[in-house]
Amino acid sequence: MPRLCRSTRRAMGLLALTVCPLLPAAARASASDTPPALQAGACSVRGLMDDIRRGLHSGSASYQRYLRTLLREAAVTLPDAELRDAFSRETDPVMAEHLAAALVARSEREADLQAMDVVAQRALQDADPAIRAATLRAMRRTSALERTGDLYERMVRDDSPLVRQEAATNLIEDNARVYAGQYGPAADTAVAAAAASTDPAVTARILDNLSTEKVSAESTGRLVSLLRSDDANVRKAAVNALGGVPAEQMQGARESLLAMYREEKDANVRKALLQSVAQLGFQGAIPDLQRLRAMDPRLASEADAWIQVLGSGLQEWSLLLREKQRLQQAP
Amino acid sequence: MRSTLKTSLAALAALALIPASAAAHTVKGTHTGSVTALTYYSSGTFHGAVDIGAGGRCNYWGAETGVVGSVYWAVTIRTSGVVCNGNGSGNQNEARHAWQSGWTFRQWHFIKTADSRNRTCDRCQVGNIGGTGNSTGPHAHLQQDKLGTKNTSWYKGYVSVGSAVTRAKTIGVLD
């Protein structure tokens, strides 16, 4: 109906306004009744960057997302030198992140395996923390953990707390989304970085969110060392991480955790100990949990919840965790 | 994995200048060809996956991993030579990505090349489209299963038997 009214209006002039139903104010008032001359063409680095800049200023959220994706997808055939040059000259963090993501895409799609190196260098060396943070974000959910050597051990020690946290997010998300915890070296990189960081919030966050099912014995050793940290959150996170170690290391982890319980005064750390003991033993952990229960009345209900859930006989940790949470949320 | 993962990531997403992408993964075509089988073979036997034929063209198309986005691929080679029309069940070359909770995406039957190795990539080539394993012609078999039980809901509606496929074509979406 609106289309008919538009053409009718043009044909009949103002008279048509009385004939056509009232159009929404925005459409009527808009000077752009003529459809845009949408023409398909080749993409260029310059053209895309201009579009992105304008889009960030006045485009819809969906348009901004489209442009970002388009740059990433176009990157495999865009001229390498021009892309690298644009990236090296870019000082605006948002634009730098877009260009970095494009270079990273060239690596990930295997158009140019070295392209990511340029981004990693900038992450390490740029004077602007906003740029360092932006380039890290551009490497999120990629093979970066395999290609950047000790970058992450350094980035978790960056002067800027924002940059440290972005690095932590990469370690967490890459292990979860790219590897699903199945690739040991990536998890080891995360543990090493967590241990190297002097920011307890960073260390704790990484270890609280890491699947350790394929970590090396060396990583497990690092985690055990962190059990002695002065920071309760770090101790708790190390406990959490130890609950998930591979079969070969489970016995050692269990012993370290059980030994720790008596001297540990922090209730949250003790709570984590109960959880990790449960994870390491499943049904076989019930006797341990009963003993630990006796040591701390504050955590009696927590121990009981684990004993009940383990007694259900479910054979997947994610299900046990889920059922325990449902148990404690029930009215 | 810990339950704290979702909350902490959500909180940090707010700090990012550019919004993170969604969790679902799109699967694109592995090569140029057409869909030759879906949930059932023409004989009626259950298949529960997507077969993309190569029209008889063997060792020609690079076998691109279909999943969009960087994921780790475990490549298992069971047949080293060029095989186009099958060499028995269990001999297929496989590229496999394991998700959480026992979910796995698998891609089969390609011919071994220098590219056939474990690695993390976004749509890379892991061999050439061929017929290693239980196969009557060169094709790519794509499936999603949980603990070995096939999921048939990820490809339905995107392709039907006979659909033309290119690497730009969406084959399905993994939840």
Next chain:
Amino acid sequence: MTPDSSHRSAAPLAGAPRRRALLLAAAAGAVLLGGVALLARGEDGGATDSGHAAAAELSRKAAAGGRGPGGPAGAGGAPGEEPPPPRFEEAVCWRELARFDTAVTLENFRAWAAPLLASGDSLVADYLTERLTELIGQDADRAAQVLAWARDAGPDEFEVLMTALRGSEAVHHAQVATRMLAQGMDATLDGARRAGILSALDTQKRFEPAALDTLTTFAKDPVAGEAGWAATRTIARVMKRDFEAKGQVAPYMDALLTIGTESPDEQIRYLALSTPMLSTPVLDEQSLARYAQVLTQEGSPDGREAAAHNLSVSGDGARVLELFSQSFAQERETCVRWALFRFAARAAGREALPVMANMALIDPRFQPLYQTFEQLYASGLHDFVRLWNSLPDQDPFGCLVGHD
């Protein structure tokens, strides 16, 4: 295993789909969006032709040129054969898209989007979908308008309209969802269209009993076809959503098990029986009993396998173990036996080993597998998913690939 590969030409089918294939070759095509398979009309539906000339020209250039190192690694093609296409396709950039973005409204959307849709560029199609979702917003009337358009839209436009509606906030208005459900049941619309509409209900946060009932009755109807399949999948997906938001699965399990046992369509039965694995519910007494029946009475082996899978997570692992033990002896299909064997471990962990040892006595092919499981448990593993991922061979009987 490709049956009939000699009967299918390598080139896309003649006519409209062929043109579409050429247009698709121009697109870069990849967006990470939460997806739904909307069952729009198939490839033979016919694309609209207007405004695709430039894109088609671009795609012909891209496809014809041997630009850069391309195509297969180590190509084994015969001499004189057509060179392989470039490894990467060039992306398409659109002039005036910024103006489109600013000036598009719900009223002019269809007209303005048409040339973009016709081009076959999947990236821009994804953009159009998201833009339309923004335009719909929370407005129930706008949602209704889009749904009305979907009644006669061509396949590409239909996909955009319904995906946009599915992702909008307005889809959560009761009146919008009710209308979609009604349209899904409207027999004057063709099956593929209804399937797409029912698929777009899968972002609902939950289903009321009445809606579940309607969907269930419809899905198991012998003439439901594609739409019945879509209804089933929608139930499973909403169940997952509701369950993760701490809702109850019982009504959904009841629905799926009813469809899974009463639909005459084997594909729909399999879908209904298997998709609870998206949520991994702990089966209650009632669901356990119903799945137990499927294990002995379902005619298709894959349906029985789906039952074994879901039975392995229940409130009564001992009972399930006993059930598997009995079923194994009577089961003739190797792949179902393999399911009973490995899911016994999922049901009861290390305690399943004696039963599994017995299965291996009944069927000696399972002897080496028993030893593997025994070793894995002895190494200290408990978690079944870890065990599964540690198996040297996840497919000892070639069940994953199936047999022709």
